[in-house]
Amino acid sequence: MSGPAAQSFVRQALIPERSAPVKVTGLIGFLRARLLNSPTNILLTVASILLLWFTIVPAVKFLLVDAVSPVTLSPDWKLVWNGKDRAVCLAKDAEHTVGACWPFVAAKFSQYIYGFYPEAERWRVNLTFFLAAILLLPLLIPPLPAKTLNAGLFFIAFPVLAFFLLRGGGLNGFGVGWTSDLLSGFVGGIDEIGQKLVRTGEGAAGIGSLLQWLGKLVVLLGTGVSGLIWPLTWLNRAIQTSAQPVWFDFATTAIAVSMALFVLSGGVRTGWRSLIVSLLTFAGIGLVIALMGLDRGGLPVVDTGLWGGFLVTLVVSVTGIVASMPIGIALALGRRSTIPLIRFFSIGFIEIWRGVPLITVLFFATYMLPLFLPGNFKIDGLVRALIGIALFSGAYMAEVIRGGLLAIPRGQSEAASAIGLSWWKTTALIVMPQALRHVIPGLVNSFIGLFKDTSLVSIVALFDLLGQVRASFADPVWAAPTTLFTGFAFAGMIYFVFCFGMSRYSLFVENRLNAHRG
């Protein structure tokens, strides 16, 4: 095999594998190879060290070294809370510099968490936090079983429970009562429209008689519908006049819904499972009603105006995140729909909500929406903000999810159709799971943005964590030079812990779900 004449070559033995050449490793190697290997890199290294020196050192000095500790250890080994007022955080002489005033945060801590929630009722907030934690944690840890039950409890049962826990109040009726009230309201609306038409028509000639005629027709329609729902209203009245209206209504609803489910899922042949699930669900609901005394007025009502601090931040952000996902999925699918009406609605909805600042949305929801709604139709201020935020972030989610949908090759849905899956099943089982996996980073980005944007609710008179922190600066008892910085630093740390947690968890989920790409 020497010389240009060697044209053919046949390998006699395969070359065995060898280990990679020994690299220059260790700290010295890292310094030489990465930090100091060229004049530019030496310059960059020096600049980075200076940058770190001028940022990290003062921050540590302010937050830890010079800071006033919230607690001190007394000689007999007991922790003692430091300071009742600003005195501890004032400089004693000219040489002495004072850093972060942690006793201020310690003193205001409960206000930061609960806002103006009455102190005697704060156990309800704690219990809600606790329930959220014990329901959410098993949901986040993949190997734990019963994910469907867990998700049902967290996403459906928990919000209802949290509402009655945090806000208080009880029930007047149940399924029958609600349905009957809703339908009666509907019939009342029809009647009202009809009578308005008749009245408008009375004044004018020509078209007036037509309006009158139309109005009478509408009234007739209303009467017809009220006749149709008469058995329901009668049942409702009978229940309301009984000794235990809530429990009678509850039992009626439980029986009706369970029987309907039993029949719908195949009756005697295959319906037993759904019958049992339904009965167990109602048993659980009944237990909660009994435990919390919802039939006897429930817990004392704490108006949402009194809620505040971290409680509001969590309520707004969790509701926003949980509600915006289905809205986003629906809008993303709608935008790709072949039905023009749905597509144009989705595009319009997304563009309008994305084109408007969140502050405008919150102002609109809080101050202008009540002007448009009928007088007897009141929505709580917090709920208005929640709806605004959910719709706003839903529009953002929609575009993130649409990005994921675009990444799914057409062959995937074709293959799903070819094995007989319907559009809904194709979307739910094939397209959406893959699309969502592609956009986890984008979704979590939106979640984190939403979590921090909740601080904007403070401009519509809802005091979230940041709002409470800023409100606490006004307290003259704690007016010291560094309270402002300490408060913001504390708020920043809380936000960071939660956002960083979300970010890390999303990385974990990404790695887990992308196992199939390995």
Added chain:
Amino acid sequence: MTIDPIVGIVGLNKWYGDFHVLRDIDVDVAKGERIVICGPSGSGKSTFIRCINALEEFQEGRIVVDGIELGPQLRRVDEVRREVGMVFQSFNLFPHLTVLENCTLAPIWVRHVPKKDAEAAAMKYLERVKIPHQANKYPSQLSGGQQQRVAIARALTMSPKVMLFDEPTSALDPEMVKEVLDTMVDLAGEGMTMLVVTHEMGFAREVANRIVFMDAGQIIETNTPANFFANPQHARTKLFLSQILR
């Protein structure tokens, strides 16, 4: 050949905008018959078999599959698709599901088979395509040939009466073509009705009952393999064969 047609296609016409892709296609397929469709690229052969399970809509004509009629309105799509299995050039396995889940998805969600039974059946089909030991892997962990065999198993789990193959070996490395073709030969041996779009003339010669040659959206020649290769009638067929058989 048309004693017991399981697929009947009459006067099929399709346009993409103004472009007339399929022109007056008439084909009857008897039960158990294996038809190979070949032709130059762009001749409409893929579009044609995709019409049979309504992955493509068509503007004129009638397709009857096992007595279920599919007109231009595609009313009975779902019924037809349950009877027709399809294997694609690019496999189109679901990458987020394991091989076994790929094969149990349709039985569970379309036929409402209990999960255990569906898994047992899927394992049976995976054994038939000779990859039962890969059942719990993800598609991306398999070779192209293995993926295509999983795709065949996935189509079989719905116990289709007709199988459509859209260039099943075109995306494969030469070394893997044989394992897929062998699977298809086995399937043919079991009496499955098959419509295969392919350039594998060896397969056509060995397995097909009839070869349909298409060009410019129309059927140019239909013949038995022996006649098709030895004695092609149409000039276009002769040209095509001279191009591919060197």
